[in-house]
Structure formats: C-alpha cells, structure tokens
Amino acid sequence: MAETFDYIVIGGGVMGASIAYHLSQQKAGRVLLLERQAICSGTTARSGAIVRQHYSNDFSIRMAKESLHIFQHFDEVIGGDCGFTTTGLLVVSDETGEETLPANVALQQAQGVNTALIAPSDIAEVAPEYSSDGVTLACYEADAGVADPTATTYCFAQRAQDHGATIYEQQAVVRILTQNGRVVGVETEQETLHAPVVVLAANVWSAALAQPLGIALPLTATRHPMLALRRPGGRQGIHAVGFDVRYGIYLRPDLGGVTLVGATDNILTASDPDQYRQELTEEERHFFHQRGAACMPELSRAVPRGGWAGIYDDTPDYHPILGALPGYEGLFCAAGFSGHGFKLSPIIGRWMAQLLTTGQTPEDMRPFAYERFAHGQEIRPRYSSSGVLG
Numbered sequence: 001m002a003e004t005f006d007y008i009v010i011g012g013g014v015m016g017a018s019i020a021y022h023l024s025q026q027k028a029g030r031v032l033l034l035e036r037q038a039i040c041s042g043t044t045a046r047s048g049a050i051v052r053q054h055y056s057n058d059f060s061i062r063m064a065k066e067s068l069h070i071f072q073h074f075d076e077v078i079g080g081d082c083g084f085t086t087t088g089l090l091v092v093s094d095e096t097g098e099e100t101l102p103a104n105v106a107l108q109q110a111q112g113v114n115t116a117l118i119a120p121s122d123i124a125e126v127a128p129e130y131s132s133d134g135v136t137l138a139c140y141e142a143d144a145g146v147a148d149p150t151a152t153t154y155c156f157a158q159r160a161q162d163h164g165a166t167i168y169e170q171q172a173v174v175r176i177l178t179q180n181g182r183v184v185g186v187e188t189e190q191e192t193l194h195a196p197v198v199v200l201a202a203n204v205w206s207a208a209l210a211q212p213l214g215i216a217l218p219l220t221a222t223r224h225p226m227l228a229l230r231r232p233g234g235r236q237g238i239h240a241v242g243f244d245v246r247y248g249i250y251l252r253p254d255l256g257g258v259t260l261v262g263a264t265d266n267i268l269t270a271s272d273p274d275q276y277r278q279e280l281t282e283e284e285r286h287f288f289h290q291r292g293a294a295c296m297p298e299l300s301r302a303v304p305r306g307g308w309a310g311i312y313d314d315t316p317d318y319h320p321i322l323g324a325l326p327g328y329e330g331l332f333c334a335a336g337f338s339g340h341g342f343k344l345s346p347i348i349g350r351w352m353a354q355l356l357t358t359g360q361t362p363e364d365m366r367p368f369a370y371e372r373f374a375h376g377q378e379i380r381p382r383y384s385s386s387g388v389l390g
C-alpha cells in the first residue's frame, strides 16, 4: 500500500531541508523530503553562501536580518555547525551609485542594520585588501559573513530527521497527483506517495512539475560562473566580502587563501539546468581575474584554482515565489530565489512552516505571492542591473 504523509516537500536543497526541518521541529505531522539525487546536489552546493542584509526594500532587509541572526546562533537555534564566519561586507561604487547606495544604506539603518556609508579613505581600515582607486561611494556592513552551504543544508536535513522527518534520496518526482481540485500526493520514478500538502522547493525544476497542472511558474535557468583564485603569500586568513557595483562583481573569501570572484550583474541568457557548462571558459577566467584584481590588487598575482558555474532560478523581478499556488488546495511553492536565496533559507523554512500549519501568511511574505506577476505588483529592486543585489 502507498505510504501516506501529512507533508511532502520536493527538493533536498537548502530550502527544502529548511522547510522540512521547521515542519518537523513543530511536530506538524509526518514530513517527507524527496530529493532526486543526493541532499544538496543542486544550486545550493555551488553557492557563494554570502549572508548580508544589503537589500533595497524593507521586507527583504528584515528577512535577511532575521536569517543572519539564526546563522550567527545556528548551533543553539537549529543545531550543528553551518560554518558561518563574520567577515564584514564592503560595497563600493562610483558616482553612478549616488542615488542607490546612500538610499539603500539609509533604508537598512532604519531597519536596524549595522551598516554605514564610509569615506573611500576608510576602506584601508575596514577592508585593507581592497583598493579605493576610483571609488567615490562606499558602505560597510560589519555583521555580514559567509557560511558553508553544504554543511548548512545537511544540518537542516539531519535535524529534520532527528525530529522525525523521513528523507528519500534518489527519488525524482515525476508528477504531482490531484483529485477534485486538491493535491493528493506525488508519483516518483519508483512509487506513489500520498499527502494532502505538497511543497515545490525544487528550484528551477519546480516549473516542469507545476506545468502539467496548468500553472506557469515564471522561472528561467541562468548559468553563473565563479572563479577561485589562490592569493599570493603564506597561510592566509579571511577578508571582507566585497561587492563592486562599477564592475558588477563580488569577491568572497574561502578557506585556504582562496578568493571566489563572481558576477552580480543579471545574466539574461537561459541555460538548460541539466546540461550546462560547469567549468569556466578562458574568457570568463580572464574577465573575473582582471576585474577581481582591479578591486583587490593582490589578486593580480593570484593563481587560478579552477571554479565552477551554478544555476540561478530567475523570476522576472529576481525575487522568489512563496506561498500557495492557485487552482489546487494543498499546493505550495518556495522557488525562484534568483541567485540570492541561500542567506534567506532559515526564515523561508520558518515562514513556510507557519503558513502550512496555521494557514496564516506572515506579513513580510505577502509581497512574494505568485499572483504578483499577473497583478502588476512585481518587486522593483533599486539596482536595476543586478537582481541579486535586490
């Protein structure tokens, strides 16, 4: 006989694992997390995992702030080591950022974020590895940091199991089952599983599962490369995360004296998420090395140590789709994180569990409804060239 659960969450990335954890931690019922490959084998495994509060709308700032608090106290709140390290975040710009950067910082300060505009001459003090050449505007967010995305996901998944959740790996969902306008379960490649509630947390792959139900999730898969550079010199510590709005790049410290350099600018070319080039091209290596060195001069003498590309699930406004989907009772979505979802995973799990168990949508989750695209209520980020910066 087919197994029955109260909740089926599709997708074992950081979002699915966080949702499964929060549901099981609340003793909400029988929770099943389904992953087609292994836990954390999708976008999360390739994430930069930068945790910052630098956003340009108040609800995203509040989300990022609450999530940062959880990352800072992860072992106490969730349990386990997510690898969070405080690094600080430097954002630099030239005069093109005159309208956006100060306005964003003011908005973040109004939400209680520990951030401030700094003079270019102060960069040497807070983030000495970075150049101030050509910088006319800068801000520094002291509490930002980086985490280990795979460790974070495994912590959520293991704690979910500790609280009674079931996890099946190597089980791809092929179809969501419905009856008389409501969800009744899923069909996987191996079996049929019943549940009155199904959550799509399968990143860009969510669209193919929603489509047979007549729901067109506006998700585009785009490929985003990141170059790994070993900085010159002996053993190295970490440096601040850097966003350079002029060059459209970010720099993120990694273990072993490595700096990862990636792009913040939107990439508009769609990719096949199952068959895309995972390695960097020679041109990409050159681009990131050169731009990285313009921001952090010692990178001009750094040695490329490879790199990788991951997939973003871009929505038209670069913000996720969170909540119920129309047409079927019991069908929910947490996808479309557009390259900046990792840092939000703790709060997303908490919010989704709240919605699923009480039927109440948290106030700050409302702007992320699927219906916003049809109602002309897309979220408008201030950094128009960079959806990732929100």
Ligand SMILES: Cc1cc2nc3c(=O)[nH]c(=O)nc-3n(C[C@H](O)[C@H](O)[C@H](O)COP(=O)(O)OP(=O)(O)OC[C@H]3O[C@@H](n4cnc5c(N)ncnc54)[C@H](O)[C@@H]3O)c2cc1C
Binding pocket: 010, 011, 012, 013, 014, 015, 016, 034, 035, 036, 037, 038, 039, 040, 041, 042, 043, 044, 045, 046, 047, 048, 049, 050, 051, 171, 172, 173, 174, 201, 202, 203, 205, 206, 209, 224, 225, 226, 262, 309, 310, 311, 312, 334, 335, 337, 338, 339, 340, 341, 342, 343, 344
């Ligand atoms: C290069 C790069 C850098 C990034 N940097 C940052 C950053 O610095 N900060 C930040 O906050 N965010 C960052 N992100 C974004 C962040 O990593 C993602 O938003 C987040 O990891 C998405 O998590 P997810 O669980 O939705 O997706 P995923 O991790 O992709 O998980 C979805 C899972 O669903 C599974 N699945 C798919 N189809 C099925 C099916 N039919 N049945 C069962 N399972 C299925 C997949 O195998 C996958 O494991 C970055 C992303 C990339 C690519």
